[in-house]
Each structure stands twice: as structure tokens, then as C-alpha cells.
Amino acid sequence: MHIDFVKLSKDKPTIGKxxxxxxxxxxxxxxxxxxxxxxxxxxxxxxxxxxxxxxQNSDLKKFISMAAMIRIGPTNHPYDRAAQHISFYNGGAYGFGHPDTAFLEHRKTIRTTIGNDVWIGHGVIIQAGVTVGNGAVIGSGAVVTKDVAPYTIVGGVPAKPIKDRFPDEIKTDLQKIAWWDWSREDLEKYYLDFRLPIEEFVDKHLPQ
Structure with missing residues (x-):
């Protein structure tokens, strides 16, 4: 939630307390x-x-809007073993040696990917290894356990599709336009076009 909008920096992230x-x-x-x-x-x-x-262990693309208290890519404990507790695979804090480096490194390879222009509501959990497509909307409180298709609105526990944002043709055209990859100059040039009805935006910017 934004209370006071701060001037952001192109060159380095603005990071909260x-x-x-x-x-x-x-x-x-x-x-x-x-x-x-x-x-x-x-x-x-x-x-x-x-x-x-x-x-954790996630790749978030461009223009993603995230509310508060969101968890993306949470790591799992080894629930197929005799003990799940962290002390038995990464027990340095407890005075144990021999960290299970193979298990710890493997967890890092399970990547979660969030596409461009995704809106993630308050309190969402997106499980490790999930891919959320471009333009998707994740409703508040959802637990996402499976991939989410582009421009789909999902919600619930576990999250399920609620509706599409646009007809299939518009969704396909927006992926072709890929405005999120435009240069800063083009974003400034066409800034007001983002307020047009979606059909007019697509007609104007769809590559010929």
C-alpha cells in the first residue's frame, strides 16, 4: 500500500525499512x-x-504489482524423511555439523516465475515451481499451487480460474505487442494510450 509516493530511481531499487x-x-x-x-x-x-x-528462488519479470504479506516460492522441508526439522538438514544454528548441501542446493533450482504485468493481491501464497503468465491477476488470499495462464484471474484455496480478462484474440495480440519490453522512450511516447479501450490499444500497437 502506498501512503506517500516517493520518487523512484532508474539506477537502483528503492528499498523500505x-x-x-x-x-x-x-x-x-x-x-x-x-x-x-x-x-x-x-x-x-x-x-x-x-x-x-x-x-525465494523466484524470477519476477516487469511491471508486477504486489500488495502486502505475499509469499512467493516458499521452500519445502524433506517430508519423506524420518525428520522434517531444519536441524537435521541445516543444523549449524543448533550446533550440528554436516549440512545437507545437496538438498539445500536442489531447493534453489526449483524456480517460481511471475510474468509481466501481473497483479498479486494481499496475502497471496504462490508455491515453489509455479509459473504465472503475463497479465494474470491473483485474488487476495489465494494459494497458487498450479501454473496460471496469461490474462487469467484466479482466486481461492487452492486457486482456480475465475474468468479471463480478455477474449482469446486480445490476449494473443497483447502477447505479440509485449509492451513491457518497450524502451523508456516508447513508454513515454505512448503513455496515454494505456488509458484507451483495450481494442483501440491493440489496433494501434499490434505489429503489422
Whole structure:
């Protein structure tokens, strides 16, 4: 939630208080809310998060809008073993040795991908390994356990499709336009076009 809009920076992310990041790269014009934890991830241009978001082993593309208290890519415990507790696979804090590096490294390879121009509502959980397509909407409180198709609105526990944002032809055309990859100059040039009815936007910008 934005209370006071701050002037963002093209060159470095604007990061809120008490946020911690590790092994993470950021694009341009990125805003990260307060009290976030982000690890082993990439955050694309113009993406922003709300407060108390936790992101692991994930690739977030461009123009993603995230509310507060969102969890993306949570890691799993080894529930097929005799003990699930962290002390038995990464027990340094408990005075144990021999971390299970193979298990820990494997968890990092299970990537979660969030497409361009996705809107993620308050309190959403998106499980590890899921892909959310471009232009999707994830309703507040949803638990996403399966891939979400582009331009689909989903909600619930587990999340299920509610409706499509646009007809199939419009969805296909928007993917071809891929405005999220436009240069800053083109974004400024066509800025007001984003307020046009969707059919007019597509007619104007669909590659010939």
C-alpha cells in the first residue's frame, strides 16, 4: 500500500525499512516495501512489492504489482524423511555439523516465475515451481499451487480460474505487442494510450 509516493530511481531499487535481500538482482525503477525478505531471486523493471513480502528462488519479470504479506516460492522441508526439522538438514544454528548441501542446493533450482504485468493481491501464497503468465491477476488470499495462464484471474484455496480478462484474440495480440519490453522512450511516447479501450490499444500497437 502506498501512503506517500516517493520518487523512484532508474539506477537502483528503492528499498523500505527492515528489508533484507540476498543473492538478488534488481531492474530499473523497482520499489521494495518495508520488512521484505528476498533471497536468490531476480526482480524486473518497474516491479513493486508491499510490506512483509517473502520471496525465494523466484524470477519476477516487469511491471508486477504486489500488495502486502505475499509469499512467493516458499521452500519445502524433506517430508519423506524420518525428520522434517531444519536441524537435521541445516543444523549449524543448533550446533550440528554436516549440512545437507545437496538438498539445500536442489531447493534453489526449483524456480517460481511471475510474468509481466501481473497483479498479486494481499496475502497471496504462490508455491515453489509455479509459473504465472503475463497479465494474470491473483485474488487476495489465494494459494497458487498450479501454473496460471496469461490474462487469467484466479482466486481461492487452492486457486482456480475465475474468468479471463480478455477474449482469446486480445490476449494473443497483447502477447505479440509485449509492451513491457518497450524502451523508456516508447513508454513515454505512448503513455496515454494505456488509458484507451483495450481494442483501440491493440489496433494501434499490434505489429503489422
Amino acid at each position: 527492515s528489508t533484507q535481500t540476498k543473492n538478488t538482482t534488481f531492474g530499473e525503477w523497482v520499489e521494495i516495501g518495508s520488512s521484505n525478505l528476498i533471497d536468490n531471486s531476480t526482480i524486473g523493471d518497474y516491479t513493486y512489492t508491499g510490506q512483509y513480502c517473502f520471496i
